[in-house]
Amino acid sequence: MSTRALGEAEGVSLVSLGEIKELAEVGRPTVSNWRRRFSKDSPQLGGDRRPPFPDPVGGSVSRPLFDAEAVAAWLDLRLIPDAEPDEDGSLPTYGDRFRRGLRLRRLVALRHELGSAERLITDALAVCATAGQGDDRHAKALSDELLTDMEATDPRVARAVRQLIEELGSPGAAADTVLGLAERLESDLITDATPSPLVELISRLAGPLDVVSPGSDQPKVINLCASTGELLFGLGDIRGHEGIFAVEPEPLRRKLISYRLLAHHCSGVNVCADLEELDTLRPSAQRNPDLGPEHPSGTTSGDVVIADPPYAAGEREFDDKGPLSWALEAVRRLNPGGRGLVVVPSWTLSRPRGTTPTPNARMRDELLSQDVITAVIQLPRRIHRFRTGAEHALLVLRSQAGPENQGRALLVDADRIARRVGGAWPEYVAKVLEGGRSPVAEEARDFPVSAAGPRGEALFDGQSVLPAHRLGTKEQGLDHFAATLDARREAATALPQLKKWIGDLGVARRVPGSEVTHRRVGEHLRAGPLRLLAGHRIRESDIGDAGLMVVGREEMLGGLPLGQRRIALEDLAEYPQAQTTERGDVFLLTEHGVHALVDDAGGCVLLAPVQGLRIPAYREFLAGKVLPEKVWMRPYPLAQLLAAPRNQHRGSGSLVRRVSVRDMDLPELAPEEVAELEAILKETDRQRADVRRQLVALDNLALRLAAGVADGDLALRRRPGGA
Secondary structure, three states, rough: OOHHHHHOOOOOOOHHHHHHHHOOOOHHHHHHHHHOOOOOOOOOOOOOOOOOOOOOEEOOOOOOEEEEEHHHHHHHEEEEOOOOOOOOOOEEHHHHHHHHOOOOOOOHHHHHOOOOHHHHHHHHHHHHHHHHOOOOOOOOHHHHHHHHHHOOHHHHHHHHHHHHHHHOHHHHHHHHHHOOOOOOOOOOOHHHHHHHHHHHHHHHHHHHHHHHHOOOOOOOOOEEOOOOOOOHHOOOOOOOOEEEEEEOOOOOHHHHHHHHHHHHOOOEEEOOHHHHHOOOOOHHHEHHHOOOOOOOOOOOOOEEEEEEOHHHOOOOOOOOOOHHHHHHHHHHHHEEEEEEEEEEEEEHHHOOOOOOHHHHHHHHHHHHHHOOOOOOOOOOOOOOOOOOOOEEEEEEEEEOOOOOOOEEEEEEEEHHHHHHHHHHHHHHHHHHHHHHOOOOOEEEEEEEOOOOOOOOOOOOOOOOOOOOHHHOOOOOOHHHHHHHHHHHHHHHHHHHHHHHHHHOOOOOOOOOOOOOOEEHHHHHHHOOOOOOOOOOOOOHHHHOOOEEEHHHHHHOOOOOOOOOOOOOOHOOOOOOOOEEOOOOOEEEOOEOEEEEEOOOOOEEEOOOOOOOOOHHHHHHHHHOOOOHOOOOOOHHHHHHHHHOOHHHOOOOOOOOEEEOOOHHHEEOHHHHOOOOOOOHHHHHHHHHHHHHHHHHHHHHHHHHHHHHHHOOOOOOOOOOOOO
C-alpha cells in the first residue's frame, strides 16, 4: 500500500510542499524558507523560537509529503501580516487560511466520487439553504424539493459545507464560495456567469437598492435571465426586499439560485420558470391598468430590468427571437422613469439594415424609433472569457425619454476607456453616463437618433450604432495648423535638398463658415462613387513566383515585398470569383488599424482579408473622358484620408480588431482641393521612395563592408585628406 493510500486509510490527509504553498496562499520560496529556517537542525536566532516545521511522513526525498493537520497547527503560530482582525478581535493566521483551502480541496476531491460537479454543487447549496432557514420551517415553494435534496446529500459533503459555514460565519458566504469553485470543479455553470466587472457596472447603473427601506413602495427589480444570481447579488443587500423577481428557465440553475437566496435569507425574491409565470404573480407587482394600451395590464413591471442572457456562439440575425428581443422585453416591462440594462452581442448593433431588413435590423430600428435607448456601452473585449471570439455591448434603456435627452442617445466606448484607466473602468463609465460626456471625445459622445441631425450623425440610418464605429472625432488637444507647420519645418531640416519644395507647400487654416462635412464610405458605396473589391481565399499551393502579383496581409504590413508572390493565369482560372485590380485602386487592410496602398499599375489579385476600393470615375479620367473637376476623389487622397487617425480607432472584434470599411468616413472636398492634395501626396510618395532607396543602398554598403572584413578579405583605410 502506498504512503498516500495508507494515510487516507488512517484518516490522515497528506500534502506536498506545492500544495502547502497553494493552500496557504504564499510563494513556493516562502514554504522552502519556513522548512529550512525552522528545521530541527537549524539554529533559531533571537526571539523567533517556535516548534520546528513538521517532518515528512511519506513520499520521497524529491517530493516529501506532510501531515496536513500538523502543518496547520504549525501555521497557526504565524500571523498573516496586515490582515484585518476578525469580529472577535483575533488576528487571522496562515493556519486559518490553510485549513480553509484544505477544506475546499476536500470538497473538490469529492466531485470525482460523486461523478458530477452539478451534483456536488446542488448538495452543497442544499446544505447552505437549510442552514439559512434555521428554525424557520414554514412552508416554502421549494421546501419539498429542498428536503429531498438534503436527504440525498452525501454525508461527507454535508460535513465539509457545515465546517465551511462555521468558518465563514454565514450560509450565504459558504454558498457563494461553493459557486466560486465551479471552475475548479469543471462545471459548465461558470461559462454563463456574469463577469465581476460587468456586475459592478450594472450595479452602479441600476442604483443603490440597499438604501431603500423595505416596503410596498420600494423599487421593483426584474432579472429576465437570472442564471445563478450574480447580477441580483451584485445589486447590494437584497434581504427583506419583496419587489425582486428573477426568471430562469433552466431547472438546475433555477434550483441553485433558489437555494442561494435561501442561504442569504432572501425569502422575498420570486424565482419564475418563464415570463408567463412571472405575469401570474400577485397584483401588486403588475402594472397600473390606467397607464395606457402600450403598457398592458397584467404584465409584471419593474423600476430596474436587467438581463445578461447566455448567448450561444451561433448568430441569430434571422431569428424573430434574436438577442435584441431581450431589450424589447425589458422596455415592455419598465415602469415610467425606470431603467433597463441588457447585454447584447455587438454584431446586433453593427450589421447594416440592407435593402431587405433582417429581424435583427427591424428590432434595432424599433428600439431607435421608440427613443428608448439612453446609451450604448461597448464593453471591453473578451469580457466573457468563456465566450470565445464574442464581443458584447450593454444597452441602457428607458421607458420614455425626458425633455433633456429626447431624441438623443449616448455612445460610450468602454473598451477604449478600459485600455486607458485599467480596472477602474466600471466606475469611470458610470460617471460618464451620469455626466453625459467624457473628457476624451473619442470615448463617449451623444448622437441624434432621428435623421433630423447633421448628415452622417443620426443613428436611425440603418448603419452600425456600435460606439467604435461612430466615435470618429478630431484629435483632442491638437492644433492641426501648428502641428503641420512643425512637421514641415522638421522635414525641411532633415531633407535640405527638398527645402524649396517643402517651403512652397502652402498651409492655411480653413476659413470660418466653410467647415467640412463628412460622409461614410458605406453611403458612397451605395450611391456608386466607390466600389468595394473583396479579397479572395487562394490555396497556398497555387501561389508561386510567376504571373499576376498577389497582395495579402504580409505585403500590406511590409513582411514581404510587393511582387514576390504571384499567381499564374491558369491557376487563377480555378477561382472564377477572383477579380484583378485596376490602376488607381486602393488596397486596404483594416486589422489593428487601417493600412492603405495605391495600385499604380493594376493587374493585382487581392488575398483576404485585404480589400480594395475603386473610384469608377478615375478610369474614365485617365482615359480623358472626364474633366478633372468632375472627379470627386482620387486614389492617393483616398488612401491617406482612410488611414487618418479619425478612422484608425474605429476597430471592433474580440480576437482581431478590425475596422469596418463602410463605417469609415471621408470629408467632402471641392475637386480642386482633391487635385491639389493628390499632387502633394504623389510628390511626397515619390520623395519617400527616393529616400528609401538611399537608405537601402547605405544598409547594403554597411553589410558588404562588415562581411568582407569579417571574412578577412578587406582592409579598410581612409583616403589621405578625406573628411
